[in-house]
Amino acid sequence: MSEPPVVTRDVWRTARRVLLAREEEATRVLAEVSAARRALPMVEVDKEYVLEGPDGKVRLPELFEGRGQLIVYHFMFDPVWDAGCKFCSYLVDSVGDRSHLHARDTTLVLVSRTPIAKIEAFRSRMAWTVPWYSAYGSDFNYDFHVTQDEAVAPVEYGFQDKEALLRGGEEWRTRGEQSGLSVFVRRADVVYHTYSAWGDDTDLLIGTDNYLDLTPQGRPSPGEKGKWLRHHDRYEP
Numbered sequence: 001m002s003e004p005p006v007v008t009r010d011v012w013r014t015a016r017r018v019l020l021a022r023e024e025e026a027t028r029v030l031a032e033v034s035a036a037r038r039a040l041p042m043v044e045v046d047k048e049y050v051l052e053g054p055d056g057k058v059r060l061p062e063l064f065e066g067r068g069q070l071i072v073y074h075f076m077f078d079p080v081w082d083a084g085c086k087f088c089s090y091l092v093d094s095v096g097d098r099s100h101l102h103a104r105d106t107t108l109v110l111v112s113r114t115p116i117a118k119i120e121a122f123r124s125r126m127a128w129t130v131p132w133y134s135a136y137g138s139d140f141n142y143d144f145h146v147t148q149d150e151a152v153a154p155v156e157y158g159f160q161d162k163e164a165l166l167r168g169g170e171e172w173r174t175r176g177e178q179s180g181l182s183v184f185v186r187r188a189d190v191v192y193h194t195y196s197a198w199g200d201d202t203d204l205l206i207g208t209d210n211y212l213d214l215t216p217q218g219r220p221s222p223g224e225k226g227k228w229l230r231h232h233d234r235y236e237p
Contacts, residue, residue: 003216004216037195040194040195042185042192042193042194043192043193044190044191044192044193045060045184045191045192045193047139047143048060049135049138049139049140050138051063051111051133051134051135051138051140052115052116052133052134052136053116053131053132053133053134054116054120058133060140060184060191061186061189061191063107063109063131063133064107064184064186064191065107065131067102067105067106067107067186068105068106068185068186068187069104069105069106069107069183069184069185069186070106070107070108070109070183070184070185070186070191071101071106071107071108071109071181071182071183072109072110072111072181072182072183072184073088073091073092073108073109073110073111073179073180073181073202073205074110074111074112074141074144074146074178074179074180074181074182075088075092075110075111075112075132075179076088076112076146076177076178076179077112077113077114077118077119077122077177078113078114078176078177079113079114079115079118079136081114081118082118083122083125083231084112084119084122084126085177085179086229086230086231087179087225087229088179089126089231089232090206090208090225090229091179091202091205091206092110092126092128092130093126093208093232094205094206094207094208095108095128095130096207098129098130107131108130108131109130109131109132109133110130110131110132110133111132111133111134111135111140111141112132112133112134112135113134113135113136113138113141113146113147113177114134114136115134115136116133116134116136119132119133119134120132125233126231126232126233139152139153141177144180144182144196145157145178145180145196145198146177146178146179146180146198147176147177147178148173148174148175148176148177148178149175149176150162155174155175157170157173157174157178157198157199158173158198158199158201160173162174173199178198178199179198179199179202180196180197180198180199180202181195181196181197181198181202181205182195182196183195183196200222
């Protein structure tokens, strides 16, 4: 990667003001997208999902913890793996104090398709406090398209079926565990699904990348990230 040129303060100020205009336009566009996201219609979740937490079985409405909104991050953790996905871990490391979400009537949880004992061991290792539930033995991951198994449900990821994914060179998206995010709201005892995103469309939640975007080096490309990224307790001191 080439270094930025060295210029005078006046030249830098001119270039920065040009970029500022683009940043302000991007902010306006993002605000419009956010408004459209909030205006999406919602679908009643009429299927009962039973997940497992550290204290036993829980139904989907219980994940809200009494609040009106629920964000579920679908954390990749296959039952045969010894540790959770390092890319999902990179995102969860950006989760801050959840009291700010709670003040806005919103609960954030993780859900993975691995037994709760593995989840609890890995969560302890990573020193995370965000609630984390197991969807092991449930249809939850399959119905929200974050576990791909044609024997259970048709392959779909990011609103693309298997054929479209293969045409796009994304064969790896057609099998096994995938990342994603789903949003729900609760009205009395009825739960509604309002939003989902998958893969790179959840990158806005990665605080480290957003910080790196402010630097000349920038965030790593997906290929670069795969080479250097580690679980946060596995970097060399």
